[in-house]
Structures are given as structure tokens and as C-alpha cells.
Amino acid sequence: MVRMILSPPFLPARPSQSETAWLDAAMAQPTSRLSSTNAAEGSFPLSLQLAWHNGIHLQAPQAAGAYLPVRAIADGTVVFVHPPTVPDNDVHHALNYNPFNAGTPSPAWTSDGFVVIEHKGEIGAAGAVATEFVYYSACMHLGSLASHPRTRRPLKAGDFVYRKEALGTPGQIYGHDGQIHFEICCDEANLEKLTTRKRNWADPLAPQPPTANGRTDAVFGSLYIYLPAGTPTRSSQPTSHLRSAVHTGGAASAATDFFLPDTLRAAQWVQITYEHGSAILASYDKLGAPIGQPRNDSRYDYITVATMRPGASQSFEYDLSAVANDRHGTLDVATQATSSPSGWYELLRFGRNLGPDALPANAAHWRKVVTPDGGLWVDLNAPGTFKFSDADFPAITGWNCFDDDTTQTDQRCDSLRMKTLIRDPDRTNDRRMERAQLARRLGEPEVRHKLRRTICKFPSEWDQKDVEKRYGWLETEDFKSTDDDATGVQKWERFVKHAKAVTFPDLPEAFLKADWRFHPREFVGHMRQCGWLSCEEMKQIYKRDSANNAPVFLAIEKYQLALNRMTQKYLLNTRKRLPHIFGQGATESNFLKTMQETAMTGIAVNGEVHGTSGIHPQSKADESSFGHWWGLNPNERVDWHGSRKYNSNGGLISSSYNWRMGNLGNPDAQKFRGRGFKQLTGRDNYVQYWVYRGWLAASSFDKHWWSDPQYMARNAQGMRKIPGVVDNPEIVGTQPYNCMDAGGWYMVFQRSDVIREIDSDLDHLAAGAHEQSQETATSRAVTRAINGGELGWDKRLENTRAAKKILLDS
Structure with a gap:
């Protein structure tokens, strides 16, 4: 069964928080930090020793002094379950392993309860064909498993669970109470269905301008409109909403520094976010750096004084309908024949007309935009502009795919692109690509921000097969780098023993092949915008x-x-x-x-009973099943307008439902029911x-x-x-x-x-x-x-x- 509604694995109360604040509280990472990086323990996609890490560690919120249960983030089928081991204080137990004090065994328990769920999501449709994709969520380090809410038996593979149903309780990670590991992943085919990215990596230092609009099968979240150099601008509100034939844009030349008057001198992006009645416009240069401060659209920017109403400022989303009607209404009669308010509404709403209704081919989308030269009116629908939404996972917002790890068989990050992303921006630092320096960068706020929208390909850390091989680099780079051989061997053996205790030999093959991984907090927040x-x-x-x-x-x-x-x-x-x-x-x-509402039958006019047009079975597909316009059949009178008016029971009408909303009697009440x-x-x-x-x-x-x-x-x-x-x-x-x-x-x-x-x-x-x-x-x-x-x-x-x-x- 295909679903899409999504929520975090913890559901704390939400008194009056914003979406962002609530999700941050629901999916908070531990306060403890790695000493070598100052990054939160269990960060994505890199953690201890610059190793790939499937997901993030979460600190469970509390209510009434107890940790909240772990819940399914979406409807899906459980494909793997491992019940947790009962905690044991034996310091030599494989699950009592402290990576922060590997030299001296200590009771730092790590819970091994594990649940993997396969989810089938739907985010839109191309024509009549739904856009579906499959992804997995995994919750590791559960302290206990919940019983299935319908069978009342312990969760098992094959069980179907609904979003918000309990999976278990948070356990321990290295002795820290109330924590879990949480991850989101999919395979390559579904990555393309979800993002349409085709595993493409975009160079953030030399981005290529788009050459086509984004997807239309799925549109959600903010809009992103690319404006090439030469896009038409105005210093004041344009009086016409049709593009001038002599000022279509696209005539700029950066090579010659020649630009027509009233055009953008540099390419930029505009983000439009409709939310809670507002329309917020933010501008970015071609590298994604902000231009000025975001501005909140106001109805006063777009509607003529004659049509204003009090209190409408800063509420442009509520006024989209008025703006659409206004722009359509400014056209002459001939042009209105190729237009519709619906077409204009979609231009304002989506940056383009996605529906079946008319819009002039030369329609301009003038909006007040922040540019390097200040606030200007810019035609967001000029030739050379391209439109996207968050459904495109646009690179300009930081989304990028990383699959250039040279090994692809171990947990060490050897991705040059990833290292370039996190390295010290100071070019005079000739050691900035060394692993130790790169690891220390993981704690920097700007680096953590960039890593949230990385989509990375690497093997699962939960696969028990070839554990020694996948982590073999730690034996030489970490455990033996500063110790004598005997001490290093002991550390390595304790690590391998622990690694095998928290991995599994029988994971589903489809889950193991789902080796493209998202930052879980970013994925949940991003996909909650979908609404499909x-x-x-x-x-x-x-x-x-x-x-x-x-x-x-x-x-x-x-x-x-x-x-x-x-x-x-x-x-x-x-x-x-x-x-x-x-x-x-x-x-x-x-x-x-x-x-369709049930129609009146046997309508009487001047004492004469006329034909009927009652409701018919909904199973009929043809329009004739709904009757016809009153007055088209020979026995239906149309001269009732000049007569006295009676209702369907033969009573004289003075004032009734039949005379409201423009209706002119019983026949209209039936026609326009x-x-x-x-x-x-x-x-x-x-x-x-x-x-x-x-x-x-x-x-x-x-x-x-x-x-x-x-x-x-x-x-x-x-x-x-x-x-x-x-x-x-x-x-x-x-x-x-x-x-x-x-x-x-x-x-x-x-x-x-x-x-x-x-x-x-x-x-x-x-x-x-x-x-x-x-x-x-x-x-x-x-x-x-x-x-x-x-x-x-x-x-x-x-x-x-x-x-x-x-x-x-x-």
C-alpha cells in the first residue's frame, strides 16, 4: 500500500511552536560531542574518525519524567526486527563498549534492538500515473520492542504498521540513556524517482545554469526561479502584464559587459515561499549566497488603490485571487479570449501555468524582487527563466549527490567531493585536506549546515558480513597509531567484537541495496512539505x-x-x-x-407541471445522466420570467432559496443546484x-x-x-x-x-x-x-x- 504522510520518530507536544522548532525538538541530537571534532555524537554523514555514518543519533524527548516511545514515521511494512539484548554490567560483554575510552573496558551499554520498515510513498502524478517511490527507515538501539497494536504480539517481519504507532522505547548508546540511531535510505532507482537527480553531482563552486524547467509531476514547498542576466526589470510597477515585443530579455552579454537598459546585469535566483498567508521572496546569487534581506510581498504592491481593502498588507498569499483577477482584468477584450484568471493564478502560484486553463503566451510575471541594485520589478516569466520547486531537490539550495568514494566497500570516507565540501576555506592552509583537520571541521556550524542536504552512497554499517574488512583501516590508523602493538591489538579485537554484536548477518537484500542515504531530520522536514x-x-x-x-x-x-x-x-x-x-x-x-445535489421534480409554473431533471446513478459516466438545462425540451416553458413565480409544490414564491445567489426561480435552482x-x-x-x-x-x-x-x-x-x-x-x-x-x-x-x-x-x-x-x-x-x-x-x-x-x- 502506497502512503506519504510523514512525521518524526518522536512526537512531543506542540503548544505553539513553528514547524522548524517542533521538528528540531522532536529530532534533537545528543548534547555530547566528539572530542576530536566537536560534532554531536552520531552525526550524518560522517562521524568518529571521518567514517561514514548511516544516520543520526537522537535524544528522546521526555513527558512526565519518561522518555517518549519511538514511533513509525510513515505507514509501512516491517521487514526486519531484532529484539534487544537484556543489559549486562559485565565490562567484557560485547555491548559494553566505550569508544571514547577504548583502552580500559567500562560498562557503557549499547542497546541492540533494531526495526527496519519499508515505506511506499506517493508525491504526485504525471497525468493519471502516480509518482511513487520506495524508501526505508531504520531505528537502532531500541531498549524494548512494542507489541503490534492489532495482533498484540511482538513486532515481527511482515507486520504492517501505521504512522505514529509505537515501535518500542529508546535504549542506550555507549551508556547514554534515551537515545536511538535513526536513518533514511533508498536505492538508486528510487532516488531518481524521488529527486529526478539521476545521482548527478553539481559543482557548488561552478554551477551550471539550468536549461529547462523542473518537474511537474510533483510540485511542493518553495518555488525557485532562475533569472538569467538580461531579464527585464522596472524601477516602478509595470502598467502592462504582457511582455513587450521589443523588451523580451536575454540580450545581455557578460563578455562585452553590454546590457540593455532595465535588465539584470547578473544571473540570480528568486525563492518564493507561500506560508500562513504570506509570500516571502528571497534572492540568491548563482552560488546560492543571499542577496539582501528577504521581503514579504504585500497586496499594496500589486493591487490598484480602488480595489484595496484595509488590513491586507503582508498577506499576499490570501490575496492571490484578487491579484489574478486584477491581471486578467487589465487585458483588452481580444486578449482576454486567450486568457483566464485561473491561468494567472497558476502563474502567481507556481511561477508557470500547470493546469488546463488559458494564459497568454506573452504573459509577464512581474514581482518586486531584491537584486544587487536594490528592489526592482522583475519579470519572472521572461524568456530564459526557469522554474523549480522543492520537489526538484534543487542544487541551489544545497542538495547534492555524493558517490565518488574511491572504495565503496568500507566505512571510511574517501570522497574527494565530500572532503572539498567540508575543508577549511582558507586556501593558504596547505594541510586543509588532511584527515585530522577535516574531522575537526565537522563541528563547525556552517559545515553541519551544508551536510544536512548531502545525499550519500556508501555501504550499511549494520551488515555483519566483512566487518573486519570494512573497518580494517581503523586498525592501522587509530588503534595502532599511538599504541604499542599489543595494546593496539586488544583495542582492535574489542572493537570487532562490539561491531559484530551490533550488526546482523541476515538483513534483507533490498535494504542493503538501499545505499543512498539522507540526513533524517532534513528528509522528514523536506518531505512534510509535500502534502500529496x-x-x-x-x-x-x-x-x-x-x-x-x-x-x-x-x-x-x-x-x-x-x-x-x-x-x-x-x-x-x-x-x-x-x-x-x-x-x-x-x-x-x-x-x-x-x-450533485438531488434536483427538484415536478416544478409547477402558473399551475402547470413541467418536466423533471432529477439525480441519476453516479455510476453512469456520461454527462446525460445528470439531466439537462431547464427549458431545452419542448414541454419546458421558458417564459416564466414574466409570470408569477410558484415553488415545486404549487405555492406562490415571494422570497426563497430559489431567488438567492442570482437564481431566478425554481428552474434556476435546479439548473444551478x-x-x-x-x-x-x-x-x-x-x-x-x-x-x-x-x-x-x-x-x-x-x-x-x-x-x-x-x-x-x-x-x-x-x-x-x-x-x-x-x-x-x-x-x-x-x-x-x-x-x-x-x-x-x-x-x-x-x-x-x-x-x-x-x-x-x-x-x-x-x-x-x-x-x-x-x-x-x-x-x-x-x-x-x-x-x-x-x-x-x-x-x-x-x-x-x-x-x-x-x-x-x-
């Missing part, structure tokens, strides 16, 4: 009683990709927003089973959504265009319609992409204030009275925004809490 849910994870969220699971699961399989693309596009896949999206959507769409994941309802909402998608030209009608009773029989002059789309409101409920996209559009474009409300919600499940009160208030606000009232609010809250149990870390 697999079918299995969605099924966990919407799983109820067994009798109703089958139709729900079939619906999930139908809508999973479209739902993920919607939450990704509209920035709804954060840990705070996503539970509400799933909770409300469960009620609105009956757990994805119903994408709720459809899609969020049940888009009402003529006004449908029309605005059509305009947003570019299916209908806003410039060709005024707000009363729909009052024409003959509109469907004649195309108003100049009205641009997409045949089969505007003539079929059912398309919102029949095509998965439209079903989901309409829901995201409604939340972000029509109810952006509720997104702010959600962002103030709690990160954890409600506990005390205050937490429950805040959670309840947020859920009510979201319900009113979507439903117009509080219909079914108790169920919506229940479904939101069910989603939190799966999605959050509590």
Missing part, C-alpha cells in the same frame, strides 16, 4: 463502518488525483487547512460519493466560476445578462462561450478535475476570509475547554462560509476531527 495524499491515506480519513466503505473507496480512487491537484493548486494542503477541507467535503459530497466537492450552488457562483476558468468572457455581459429569458436559445452578440461547457452546468459535477477545482476556487476566491480563520485553528486535536472552544468556533465559521448556515455542522466537526487524527501529529 495517496488513495490509502484518503481511505483512512474517510473510513467508517465496513458496510459503507466500498462505495467510498471507489469514489476515492476516482477523485484522488484531482483532489490532490486542487489542494496543491489552492495552497489548501497545509496541516491546518487540509483537515477542514476533508471534513467539510465529507458532508458536502457524502464522502465523495455524490457530486450544488455540484462538485464543495457543492457549487447558484447562478452567480456558476457564472463567476465559468469566467474564472476562461469558459465565458466577463467583458461581454453585465451583471444582469442572465435575466434574458431567451439567452439559451440565442448567443448574445459578442458572447464567448465554450460549447458543451457553458451550455452544460453539469460539467462541474461530472469531470473529476472540475468537481475538485470548483471547490478550491470557491474557498479561495469567494471565501478567502475563512482561510485566515482556519490558519488560526489548533495544530492538535481538541483537549481542554479552551482548545475545544477554539476548534468549535473555527469549524462553525468554515461551515457558515461553505453552507451559508450551520446545516450539518455537528457532522462536519466530527469529520474534521476524524481527518485530524490521520493528518496531524498528535
